[in-house]
Amino acid sequence: MSRFSEPQAAAFQALNASLAVDRRLWPHDIAQSRAHARMLAAQEIISAADRDALLAGLDAVEAELREDRFGFDAGDEDIHMAVERRLTELAGPVGGKLHTARSRNDQVATDLALFCRAEAAALLDAVHGLMATLVDVAERHCDWALPGYTHLQRAQPVYLAHHLLAYVWMLERDRARLRFAAEQAGLLPLGAGALAGVNFATDRRMVAAELGFDGVAPNSIDAVANRDFALDLLNACATCATHLSRLGSELVIWSTEEFGFVVLSDAWTSGSSIMPQKKNPDAAELLRAKAPRIVGRLAALHGVMHALPLTYNKDLQEDKEHLFDAVDTLALSLAAARGMLEGATFSRERMAAAASDELIAATDLADLLVRRGVPFRECHGIVAGLVRDAVDAGRRLSDFSPEELRAHSEHLDGEVAEVLEQRSWLESKASEGGTALPRVREQLAAARALL
């Protein structure tokens, strides 16, 4: 029997169906159903024989899904309905007992929480892998100098290890965000029923323990209305992807003929259909472009949640596609970032040539004057005048005679030549977290310790 006398419109069915998206939740759906059946029997809500029939039926359904021979029906609205239909076909009418003391509202929230916990764990592994690669590459290029940039203008020289380690700290914060998201998905929604709780003496803690939750959601209304943990995971994905977009962007720039700092391996580049000389950094470009897509998924779920009255509304069905796409896209991006770095060949010569541009020692010259007691603002002006003369005359700072230097300031003496010798610009940055080699080695050790 049904309360409806007319069939659903085909377009409504197409709009309403979520099976194509949510079918991948099946491992979590089966796991929660097993835990639920065991709890129902332990609480004597169903018999032990019913439980055994349900568990055997769930095993059979799982095997069909795992071996990709599960026959989905045109009428299966979502994965939960499909599993229950098939269970009843295989186990008989007892299959209908599985939904005792359960609603699809707490069921889907539980599947999604399990999904978020599993995916956060997988992403944590992938981020860890990328961090390990960055640390390895940093170690191999510890004292390779290159210019550090602000505004993409040569600013001050740094070591490549120092630059690469910057990404390690960004990824370490991503790990904290992923762990937080997993934690936020740590309270079991199941047992909330449709929204108000259920009419049976269930044991939610037993289900929580079997499924690996940290506890049970304390409010049934919140339990079925809550998708904060999905927003948290999307947020973690969005920030991490944004980090990767900056790495991708740098690899694109560094691999240009103009920079020539790095050559990417063939495995992560493609050719042009018309220009035979080209080696395009597509993967690095896509790291840039995938990030806003993930950020868009986060914004979209915020849109779904915005002003949504409590508790469950069908709007919530739209959480999954955003979440799934974001975690899949980030997983691919992390693998690409790691692969590209593993296969990248850096050019010590090209980076050193760019880093030995004497103009990037301007700050160091100013600091020399500071050490002589000249206020920094004044030093800035003196060195700016010197740089301007050099640029206008197309000369190097080291070509200026002692008299010419003195014309700018009586404090510009023989030590200028020393400051202009490249290594000292790097090794003088010995403040904590700075680019001097002992500091970079310290950082490398700290980064290794994270792993």
Ligand code: ARG
């Ligand atoms: N497919 C639905 C979703 O993903 C499952 C929950 C349906 N609940 C309901 N009351 N119609 O949200």
